[in-house]
Amino acid sequence: xxNKLTLSLKEAIIKSGLxxxxxxxxxxxxxxxxYVLNMVMQEIADLGIKNLTVNASSLFDIHKPLCGxxxxxxxxxxxxxxxxxxxxxxxxxGGMSNPVQFRTHGGRPSDxxxxxxxxxxxxxxxxxxxxxxxCSGKYGKSACGxxxxxxxxxxxxxxxxxxxxxxxxxxxxxxxISEVYVDSVVxxxxxxxxxxxxxxxTKITRDPVGxxxxxxxxxxxxxxxxxxDGFSFQTGAGGASLxxxxxxxxxxxxxxxxxSFGLGGITGFLTEMLEDGCFESLMDxxxxxxxxxxxxxxxxxxxxxxxxxxxxxLAKSAVVxxxxxxxxxxxxxxxxxxxxxxxxxxxxxxxxxxxHSDTAAGAKLSIIIAPLSRARLPIVTDRVNCISTPGSTVDxxxxxxxxxxxxxxxxxxxxxxxxxxxxxxxxxxxxxxxxISGKPERIRxxxxxxxxxxxxxxxxxxxxxxxxxxxx
Amino acid sequence: xxNKLTLSLKEAIIKSGLxxxxxxxxxxxxxxxxYVLNMVMQEIADLGIKNLTVNASSLFDIHKPLCGxxxxxxxxxxxxxxxxxxxxxxxxxGGMSNPVQFRTHGGRPSDxxxxxxxxxxxxxxxxxxxxxxxCSGKYGKSACGxxxxxxxxxxxxxxxxxxxxxxxxxxxxxxxISEVYVDSVVxxxxxxxxxxxxxxxTKITRDPVGxxxxxxxxxxxxxxxxxxDGFSFQTGAGGASLxxxxxxxxxxxxxxxxxSFGLGGITGFLTEMLEDGCFESLMDxxxxxxxxxxxxxxxxxxxxxxxxxxxxxLAKSAVVxxxxxxxxxxxxxxxxxxxxxxxxxxxxxxxxxxxHSDTAAGAKLSIIIAPLSRARLPIVTDRVNCISTPGSTVDxxxxxxxxxxxxxxxxxxxxxxxxxxxxxxxxxxxxxxxxISGKPERIRxxxxxxxxxxxxxxxxxxxxxxxxxxxx
Numbered sequence: 001x002x003n004k005l006t007l008s009l010k011e012a013i014i015k016s017g018l019x020x021x022x023x024x025x026x027x028x029x030x031x032x033x034x035y036v037l038n039m040v041m042q043e044i045a046d047l048g049i050k051n052l053t054v055n056a057s058s059l060f061d062i063h064k065p066l067c068g069x070x071x072x073x074x075x076x077x078x079x080x081x082x083x084x085x086x087x088x089x090x091x092x093x094g095g096m097s098n099p100v101q102f103r104t105h106g107g108r109p110s111d112x113x114x115x116x117x118x119x120x121x122x123x124x125x126x127x128x129x130x131x132x133x134x135c136s137g138k139y140g141k142s143a144c145g146x147x148x149x150x151x152x153x154x155x156x157x158x159x160x161x162x163x164x165x166x167x168x169x170x171x172x173x174x175x176x177i178s179e180v181y182v183d184s185v186v187x188x189x190x191x192x193x194x195x196x197x198x199x200x201x202t203k204i205t206r207d208p209v210g211x212x213x214x215x216x217x218x219x220x221x222x223x224x225x226x227x228x229d230g231f232s233f234q235t236g237a238g239g240a241s242l243x244x245x246x247x248x249x250x251x252x253x254x255x256x257x258x259x260s261f262g263l264g265g266i267t268g269f270l271t272e273m274l275e276d277g278c279f280e281s282l283m284d285x286x287x288x289x290x291x292x293x294x295x296x297x298x299x300x301x302x303x304x305x306x307x308x309x310x311x312x313x314l315a316k317s318a319v320v321x322x323x324x325x326x327x328x329x330x331x332x333x334x335x336x337x338x339x340x341x342x343x344x345x346x347x348x349x350x351x352x353x354x355x356h357s358d359t360a361a362g363a364k365l366s367i368i369i370a371p372l373s374r375a376r377l378p379i380v381t382d383r384v385n386c387i388s389t390p391g392s393t394v395d396x397x398x399x400x401x402x403x404x405x406x407x408x409x410x411x412x413x414x415x416x417x418x419x420x421x422x423x424x425x426x427x428x429x430x431x432x433x434x435x436i437s438g439k440p441e442r443i444r445x446x447x448x449x450x451x452x453x454x455x456x457x458x459x460x461x462x463x464x465x466x467x468x469x470x471x472x
Numbered sequence: 473x474x475n476k477l478t479l480s481l482k483e484a485i486i487k488s489g490l491x492x493x494x495x496x497x498x499x500x501x502x503x504x505x506x507y508v509l510n511m512v513m514q515e516i517a518d519l520g521i522k523n524l525t526v527n528a529s530s531l532f533d534i535h536k537p538l539c540g541x542x543x544x545x546x547x548x549x550x551x552x553x554x555x556x557x558x559x560x561x562x563x564x565x566g567g568m569s570n571p572v573q574f575r576t577h578g579g580r581p582s583d584x585x586x587x588x589x590x591x592x593x594x595x596x597x598x599x600x601x602x603x604x605x606x607c608s609g610k611y612g613k614s615a616c617g618x619x620x621x622x623x624x625x626x627x628x629x630x631x632x633x634x635x636x637x638x639x640x641x642x643x644x645x646x647x648x649i650s651e652v653y654v655d656s657v658v659x660x661x662x663x664x665x666x667x668x669x670x671x672x673x674t675k676i677t678r679d680p681v682g683x684x685x686x687x688x689x690x691x692x693x694x695x696x697x698x699x700x701d702g703f704s705f706q707t708g709a710g711g712a713s714l715x716x717x718x719x720x721x722x723x724x725x726x727x728x729x730x731x732s733f734g735l736g737g738i739t740g741f742l743t744e745m746l747e748d749g750c751f752e753s754l755m756d757x758x759x760x761x762x763x764x765x766x767x768x769x770x771x772x773x774x775x776x777x778x779x780x781x782x783x784x785x786l787a788k789s790a791v792v793x794x795x796x797x798x799x800x801x802x803x804x805x806x807x808x809x810x811x812x813x814x815x816x817x818x819x820x821x822x823x824x825x826x827x828h829s830d831t832a833a834g835a836k837l838s839i840i841i842a843p844l845s846r847a848r849l850p851i852v853t854d855r856v857n858c859i860s861t862p863g864s865t866v867d868x869x870x871x872x873x874x875x876x877x878x879x880x881x882x883x884x885x886x887x888x889x890x891x892x893x894x895x896x897x898x899x900x901x902x903x904x905x906x907x908i909s910g911k912p913e914r915i916r917x918x919x920x921x922x923x924x925x926x927x928x929x930x931x932x933x934x935x936x937x938x939x940x941x942x943x944x
Contacts, residue, residue: 004789132789160788169702170794171733173753173775180780180787230641261643281645300772303645308652315652316632317476317604322642 003131003170006184009043009163013121015184016159018044020051022120025112025157027150028058028082029125029137029286033196036125036163038065039188045074053077055117057108057149057307058354061086062196070096079117081105081352088349091450092467099463100349100451102342105285106311106318106358107456109152113314116458122157124150124177125191129164133182134175137287137304138297140166142192145287145296146266147176151306154181165191176304202267202289204246205239212400213369214243216421217327220396220403221248223419224365224412226324231259233279234359235327237267237288240369244327245269252278263310263319264326264355266302271295274302283319285310285355311358313456320355320362328356330370332384335426337391337406339368340384342453345377347385347443347467349451357389358456365412367396377440378433380426385443387462388453397426404429444468475603475642478656481515481635485593487656488631490516492523494592497584497629499622500530501597501609501758504556505668508597508635510537511660517546525549527589529580529621529779530826533558534668542568551589553577553824560821563922564939571935572821572923574814577757578783578790578830579928581624585786588930594629596622596649597663601636605654606647609759609776610769612638614664617759617768618738619648623778626653637663648776674739674761676718677711684872685841686715688893689799692868692875693720695891696837696884698796703731705751706831707799709739709760712841716799717741724750735782735791736798736827738774743767746774755791757782757827783830785928792827792834800828802842804856807898809863809878811840812856814925817849819857819915819939821923829861830928837884839868849912850905852898857915859934860925869898876901916940 006012018024024044026037037056042065044052054075059066059082067090069075079101083091091100103111111117126135127142137147142165154160154177162177162185171179205211217240221227227248235241246269252259259279262270266284268291274282282302287293295302311320331351332340339360344350360366370379380399395412397404404426405413413423434440446466455461478484490496496516498509509528514537516524526547531538531554539562541547551573555563563572575583583589599614601607609619614637626632626649634649634657643651677683689712693699699720707713718741724731731751734742738756740763746754754774759765767774783792803823804812811832816822832838842851852871867884869876876898877885885895906912918938927933 132794169732169752171753171755171791173733173755173773178777178781179789179791180778180784183788260641261645280641281643283643283645301645305650306652309650312652316655317651319643319651322604 004133004182004185005131006186009039009186009188012161012184012186013043013047016121016161018049018121020049023053023055023118025119025122025153026056027153028056029144029147029149030192030197032060032062033193034062034125035190035192036123037063040123041066041069045069045072050074051076053079055079055119058082059087060084063087067095079103081108082354083349083352085350092348093469094448094450094466099449102352102451102453104353104358104456105307105355106313106320107454109307110312110314112152112156113308119153119157121159121161122153124154124160124162126162126164127191128166128168128172129162129185130168130170130172131185132170132179133162133185134172134179135162135164136172136174136176138174142194142197143293144197145293146284146304148285148305148310149307151177152308159183161186163188163191165189198287198293199289202237202242202269203239204242209371209400210240211243213240213398215247216403217244217367217369217398218247219421220367220398220416221325222251223416223421225415226365227257229258231257232261232263232322232324233259234264234323236329237265238329241327242267242269244369249273249276249278263323266292268292271302274299311355320359323359323363325365326359326363327367327369328360330368330379332379332381333368333370333397334381334384335430337394337397338384338387339389339394340386341388342386342464347445349464353388357393360389360393361456365395366393367398368394369398372399372401372429372433373437376437378437380430380433381440386453386464390461399429401432402429476605476654476657477603478658481511481658481660484633484656484658485515485519488593488633490521490593492521495525495527495590497591497594497625498528499625500528501616501619501621502664502669504532504534505665506534506597507662507664508595509535512595513538513541517541517544522546523548525551527551527591530554531559532556535559539567551575553580554826555821555824557820557822564820565941566920566922566938571921574824574923574925576825576830576928577779577827578785579926581779582784582786584624584628585780591625591629593631593633594625596626596632596634598634598636599663600638600640600644601634601657602640602642602644603657604642604651605634605657606644606651607634607636608644608646608648610646614666614669615765616669617765618756618776620757620777620782621779623649624780631655633658635660635663637661670759670765671761674709674714674741675711676714681843681872682712683715685712685843685870687719688875689716689839689841689870690719691893692839692870692888693797694723695888695893697887698837699729701730703729704733704735704794704796705731706736706795708801709737710801713799714739714741716841721745721748721750735795738764740764743774746771783827792831795831795835797837798831798835799839799841800832802840802851804851804853805840805842805869806853806856807902809866809869810856810859811861811866812858813860814858814936819917821936825860829865832861832865833928837867838865839870840866841870844871844873844901844905845909848909850909852902852905853912858925858936862933871901873904874901
């Protein structure tokens, strides 16, 4: 064997043996800058292949051409963990016959490894690769950092095509995916738009409501008893979550608390906490900004992990199982603490679980941070329109007006009260939200199931219905 | 889940569900210092479990208590890639009913991954581990460096027990094997004797015959046209092979030749070549000495690889497929260039393929370095007593008296001659050997097959017979 270089993407697809009815997979580390999914799907469409299943770890609005392939019958089944609003609207309006299968970042690799959702051909967008397929996200003009979500795909697919815009000499020793799993390597001009791949910096909120919630969340963590040496933490890239991390950091630096690890999608802010000694290491399944990409490349204590290692319930253990605290968002939360992150207040799909329900299930303390209302609609309701994360795994809701503790955790409520945190019943928060924004009208559901929400254990936890059009 | 710590090895074995007739596996990175195989087999014997298959990547004389477990019926099938002379003698004298299954370092992981030789319980001797099973060979008092041969076992076994004498805080981020694959972790006082795990330094030969062969081997490599920028190289820890590396290094440094990678079992000498700029990286499946252990721990360009990545013919590619030159030894070589590394001149087992036939098959140029005779017995013969590596994959034989090129490689012979290398027909080398040491008597073979030599593609390439006792 000399090498695996294939002259064109078309040739690589033909070589893969892809045919009607098969499954192709993609990962989302290039986020809204990704060129690869569209490039591959267009070649597949041009080859006349139909009736495919697309299994993508997430989909962004740059992938809207996918809607055309759905309409043309090239794609008939869609599996993903997250979908941004542009594609979500298409699905919610009934653009696809088969319901979308939403999974979680931990459930998806479980279903791949177990053979429930076999992948015939995995397409790996790799910012750097050698000619044998040892590839990485850390190097090259389209560097995105971790390739964590792509690893289970590469390890389990029947055929693996690496697509790169930076071919490096063999061997690329700092591989995310090794040549052991790769069938062919295709060099293209560009795999993505750097401006869309990572944001320059993720920013801490300046909104007073966000700051208020962040302070309250930090107080909950301090009062929980978990903020001590060995502390581990995950938070998203949202402004209020980052602000909560900022308050934690100040406490940790001041009190010389040395945590064990930061987890998840990693922001520059967490890399600063690593450098400050707040954490011993970062476990990174996806980089959110340029600073995180630089850090994972240069700091050996900032480590790439696969989606399996991150959150899979099938793994013998995953990092989420050792996580102390996670701060998460919500588009809605109900009085049973069920959380919706799939649909907006009009019922349109605009998100997905990602790692939401995985980390909520794994962490010792899962905190939802959400304002009482958004755009004059209450966030705390009797019943969420879609259960993304079951209330049994959610411990605390923090709003700008008060903090509610899940009645399943009376010892936690006591602990918070003892520390001076004002704990309110979640029904009071709901009433308060309705006093401010009025009682929301129940969303009218259309007649069709457009998506199934598959919980990390493989059960369908909820169904998402079409949004009725004017005519319906 | 809090953690996977199990109070005792006995408890871990019981928890694993091990029962009669199953397969257990071990790796050999602790070499002749390993305490773990004996410790585990004794507990298993004490539990009364019988009729087991032991699949060990290699066996050393420290593992001689295994012979007792064979005699007692605890172990009835043995699979390994290498066996040192103490255990070899026991097998050759007919100590075991079932023939030993010898595989190669590449063939073994292939058969594990494909399910041909499934592992029920893998026991991983880990110099450092956290309580969830993220473990490494680089740290701890029993540090051995790479855990490359253990990785396929851990990834594919039904149940995985990590045995460590150094428990570190979670997460051990520089893992060789991640928690994803580990069921339980057992802390013991000591997993091995450091003096037996790695030698202090591996030494270059001072023997004039060895030096002569080394110079000739280096000349062959220089004449081959492969010694240029991008050059890749593997050699063993034998004195003459290291001396050949020394001559190569001098040339590379003088002529500013920048190679791509050094491969294999890694010695301190190769780490010096890395530091000198002779190689861009080292790909390490096993560390042979303390200097190599220090290097893999501290030098990010010195990289651990799994046995699958090293040499597996089932992998979509392995590093051996990209290897330029390998220097290998032989106990015998015949005029068809078949090589024996399994048995000694009396027919006793005292070795095994290890990576011999994998690298010979993969490398562009495979060189056997061997003296014409040892202990007054000719090394070059009409027919080796055991074919470990088929002559079709061997390119050159270098002896102290001349160099023979496989007739399958006429273009290589021409190239060497053009460069001034004196090329002799291998039959002349055989005649010369017999003139020096006399024609060897054919070894008398006993009536029983005591071992099958399974080539990397899964076919039985040769059988090893019992050595007749006086009575027979």
